[in-house]
Amino acid sequence: MDSLTRKKGKEKLQEADVENPFVVRFKAPANETEEERLRRVRAFQDAQKVSRQIDENLAESKKLLERRRKAMRILLLGQAESGKSAVLKNFRIAFTPNQLRKERGVWKIIIQLNLIASIKTILSAIHDDDSGSADDKRPSPPLTPPHTPTKDDTVNKSLRRLHLRLTPLLSVETNVNRMVSVDPVGSKDICVRAGNSWKSKLGFRDSTRASFESEDMPTHSQASTQADLSRLLEACKDDLIELWANTDVQEILTTKEINLPDMPGFFLDDVARIASPDYEPTDDDIVRARVRTVGVEEHHLIAETVTNKGTEFFIADVGGARGSRWTWIPYFDDVQAILFLAPLTFNQMLEEDPRVNRLEDTLMIWREICSNALLADCNLIVFFNKKDILEKTINAGVQVRRFVPSYGDLPNDIAHVTKYFKDRFKAYHKRLSPKPRPFISHDTSAIDTHSTIALVIAGNAPVTNPPYRLCLMPFISSTVHDGIIRNNLQRSDMI
Ligand SMILES: Nc1nc2c(ncn2[C@@H]2O[C@H](COP(=O)(O)OP(=O)(O)OP(=O)(O)O)[C@@H](O)[C@H]2O)c(=O)[nH]1
Ligand SMILES: [Mg+2]
Structure with a gap:
């Protein structure tokens, strides 16, 4: 390259530099002290890093758009x-299927919550029924001695006893539900925000985005609450089976036109399996699990x-x-x-x-x-x-x-x-x-x-x-x- 070409090239570069706001922004001022120079160079390097990151993100988005x-x-x-x-x-x-298999632990908790939601429906139907008869202000027939229990009294007593035994399970369920649901009280369903953060809260680690998800991982106490849910479910297994098989319960549900088997997230016929300590959800269980979608979730499947x-x-x-x-x-x-x-x-x-x-x-x-x-x-x-x-x-x-x-x-x-x-x-x-x-x-x-x-x-x-x-x-x-x-x-x- 002769000196004229070199000179022209340098002039061109300088012209381009003058127009480049990035270079203009970090141009050395006259009479710059050493300390100012160091600060300027550091700022320049930081800005370069950000700029490179933006370029990479743009390239990544372009690639994704092309794949899309x-x-x-x-x-x-x-x-x-x-x-x-x-x-x-x-x-x-x-x-x-492999990707879905990695989420089995998450779906196990959702299925447990779905199961307990059905139990809650039953208990609230019993409670309404119970308070309905308590509100019944008709005077008792004068000849019935007050201490003679009727069939209804016996039924209510045994159901109330069951309810009492299930109380710890219900309170742990409320705590787990609060970890994931955006509306733990207002909706009968588990409502989750779009994205994977709710899955992370239930212990799922997305290997492709581990660093982004880590802040959503359950804390030690949340993880132990989730473990409590499995333990309590196992301990209450027989009570749950008894509750669902109880003919009086079935009668109350029929009277109130509550058709649990046709409702989303129905697992009461599978209590024995789901409440066992080595339970792993099958594909069918996962499909039947109910989580309400809020917003739009886009899934990229390869x-x-x-x-x-x-x-x-x-x-x-x-x-x-x-x-x-x-x-x-x-x-x-x-x-x-x-x-x-x-x-x-x-x-x-x-x-x-x-x-x-x-x-x-x-x-x-x-x-x-x-x-x-x-x-x-x-x-x-x-x-x-x-x-x-x-x-x-x-x-x-x-x-x-x-x-x-x-x-x-x-x-x-x-x-x-x-x-x-x-x-x-x-x-x-x-x-x-x-x-x-x-x-x-x-x-x-x-x-x-x-x-x-x-x-x-x-x-x-x-x-x-x-x-x-x-x-x-x-x-x-x-x-x-x-x-x-x-x-x-x-x-x-x-x-
Ligand atoms: N019996 C029966 N249940 C179904 C069928 N399809 C879906 N379900 C269940 O119905 C419930 C609701 O299904 P989802 O897939 O969550 O419904 P969705 O359309 O995504 O609902 P949103 O997220 O609220 O918009 C879940 O518990 C499903 O397992 C079906 O063909 N038969
Ligand atoms: Mg949905």
Whole structure:
């Protein structure tokens, strides 16, 4: 390099430096003392470190954006308790079973809390019943001697004794619930904030983000409270079994129309197993565990299984309660497929507004999703979930027309009921979609990890049974692919 070129290069560098606010900011002032120089150099090095960190973060975000663009982007939608998180767990069982296995300890505590929540429901039903009879101001028949116990007295006494024995368990449950739940008193469910911090509080260490999560790890006393929960549960095992098997308890629940087995997070039939010291939750237990989603949780899954190894999914699981639905909108932007959970629970009301029928609410959300212009190119797949509950309801003789007058005199059997509601979903889909798109639906029971849902999600069913169409994986890929082709053709004005 000749001296002229070198000189020109230096001038250029100086020009660039003059424009670079970073260099300008740390330029040596005239008459700088040694102490000032050292301070300036240290500040410069710190600023350089921050700048490098920002560059790395930007590069990382860019990489993640690129991966996101190539991955399958799925949004789970539906009202509260429709089974969105249960479907997500089915995805995790199918594609990232090892990752889910690492969380077993967390789910064990959630299942214990779910179990105790059912016990609390029973105890409060007994208490109401008890105080109801105590409030009964009818005078006793004059000929009944006050000290002769009636059958009711004996029942109440034995139930009260059981209640008393369970008191320590209930108070430990309250303490554990407080560690994770954002609303430990106001909601019947465990409500957690989006993200992993609630899992960390229950002892889960995310190996990929250990340093970020450590501050959320349980303290020594919290960990010992969690251990107390297991110990007390074991000690109360026989009382819990006795309480649930008690015919008077069953009678009280029936009178109050409390149907615990159909409620979320029901584990009372498994007390003996769950309260044993070596209990480890199975995949089925984990899917049945109930934690209410608050906000939106995005899960990045990288398939571990041989057949789909490396396939990436970004699955957003949203909170479905009415007050949470506004949080869904930012996720409409780049989603490829929506799995819409639509349980056909025609005889149930919303928890957040008991005047609103659950199925009517689901149809209302469905209409909004179908007609949303942002989602015009998105593939909508409906899961008519909780088919087990629908079957039980119909088999128990509950008449659809009592809750849905338009059902009229159609036969009250599964086939007709399912078809009737499916047709309504299909009609709205056809009428309201901004552009034509296929209507795809599956009847599912998300808690049955060996049933349709597993086949639909993983697509690892035998070729002959069920048919290929049932498999969601190839289906999502192909519909996403079709969608992309459709978009490109439209952009080039070919369709
Ligand atoms: N019986 C039955 N229970 C189900 C089914 N699908 C989900 N559940 C249970 O219903 C409860 C609620 O399911 P979640 O997946 O937590 O519901 P969600 O839609 O995520 O609800 P939010 O987070 O409140 O929006 C859980 O205890 C599930 O195990 C099903 O097909 N049948
Ligand atoms: Mg959820």
